[in-house]
Amino acid sequence: MSLKRDIQTGIIHAVETVRQTNPMAGSVTNSVTINFVANAQLAVGGSAAMVYLPDEAQFLAQAGGAAYINVGTLTPVYEKTLPGMAEILHNTGKPWVLDPVAIGIGDLRTRLLQTFKPYKPAIIRGNASEIIALAGLWGLAGGTKTSNVRGVDSQDSVSAAKVAAVALAGWTGGAVAVSGKQDLITDGSVIAVSHGGSHFMEKITGSGCSLGGVMAVYATAASGFIAALTGTAVYNLAGCRAAEKADGPASFQVHFLDELYKAKPREIADNPFDIEEI
Ligand SMILES: Nc1ncnc2c1ncn2[C@@H]1O[C@H](COP(=O)(O)OP(=O)(O)O)[C@@H](O)[C@H]1O
Numbered sequence: 544m545s546l547k548r549d550i551q552t553g554i555i556h557a558v559e560t561v562r563q564t565n566p567m568a569g570s571v572t573n574s575v576t577i578n579f580v581a582n583a584q585l586a587v588g589g590s591a592a593m594v595y596l597p598d599e600a601q602f603l604a605q606a607g608g609a610a611y612i613n614v615g616t617l618t619p620v621y622e623k624t625l626p627g628m629a630e631i632l633h634n635t636g637k638p639w640v641l642d643p644v645a646i647g648i649g650d651l652r653t654r655l656l657q658t659f660k661p662y663k664p665a666i667i668r669g670n671a672s673e674i675i676a677l678a679g680l681w682g683l684a685g686g687t688k689t690s691n692v693r694g695v696d697s698q699d700s701v702s703a704a705k706v707a708a709v710a711l712a713g714w715t716g717g718a719v720a721v722s723g724k725q726d727l728i729t730d731g732s733v734i735a736v737s738h739g740g741s742h743f744m745e746k747i748t749g750s751g752c753s754l755g756g757v758m759a760v761y762a763t764a765a766s767g768f769i770a771a772l773t774g775t776a777v778y779n780l781a782g783c784r785a786a787e788k789a790d791g792p793a794s795f796q797v798h799f800l801d802e803l804y805k806a807k808p809r810e811i812a813d814n815p816f817d818i819e820e821i
């Protein structure tokens with residue numbers, strides 16, 4: 544079988560397993576998009592649980608099949624919550640997804656993101672500027688110390704983050720997903736570029752955050768690379784379909800959740816992607 548077919552078989556398996564087993568992937572995520580993250584996780588067949596406090600995050604790290612950490616809106620309690628959660632996830636071999644939202648803003652965010660380096664997330668998901676900045680913070684190839692991050696939006700092209708993505712995946716041994724008009728997913732030895740989506744995804748907040756939460760759901764049932772590509776593929780397919788029905792961002796978001804829910808395993812696996820072996 545070709546590599547592409549193996550990957551498609553993995554995607555179908557991940558989608559079916561999640562829909563059959565309703566796995567829980569707990570989250571500590573930002574207060575802007577927390578509801579959308581949970582709804583997207585539920586739409587693809589997962590179970591969502593969101594917490595803030597240290598002991599509750601430790602509980603979810605142990606109870607779930609995977610977890611999601613997103614540093615979008617921090618409060619002082621996260622200084623205690625997040626390193627302990629990441630340490631448990633790492634020590635128990637649980638896959639976890641890191642979204643370094645708005646890396647570069649403030650001391651606490653920088654310190655927490657530095658703390659995560661030895662805890663090796665199975666998936667790092669971010670837009671191009673965030674991936675470049677995280678590689679810079681962790682002292683890896685392709686990164687820049689002076690971040691080009693303006694806030695939560697990307698200022699760089701996805702292809703500009705390719706070296707940083709490969710270097711981050713080399714460090715973690717997991718996968719890195721760079722989102723944008725096209726999405727790049729790598730495990731350090733294969734690069735997949737996934738197509739689709741819609742410009743409306745830039746006009747609603749939380750398309751990136753919820754994608755990270757959905758990747759965590761798939762990570763309960765697949766490798767980091769397959770989970771990241773499966774999440775990206777269903778987002779690109781559902782985004783494309785929702786855009787055909789939407790009149791604007793608000794109706795897009797409603798249709799998007801419906802399309803996430805309706806997408807069939809084979810259709811998700813057939814969503815167009817290219818692969819390159821490094
Ligand atoms: N211009 C676009 N065209 C198609 N899909 C897009 C576009 N911009 C973002 N997306 C999709 O939106 C999702 C979130 O990506 P992105 O907006 O880059 O993340 P973030 O919200 O973290 O910046 C991904 O599935 C990506 O493919």
Ligand SMILES: Cc1ncsc1CCOP(=O)(O)O
Nearest residue numbers: 573575615695749750751752
């Ligand atoms: C607007 C905003 N501000 C802090 S976190 C956040 C949400 C970012 O969501 P996404 O990166 O998915 O667009």
Ligand SMILES: [Mg+2]
Nearest residue numbers: 644695751752
């Ligand atoms: Mg984001």
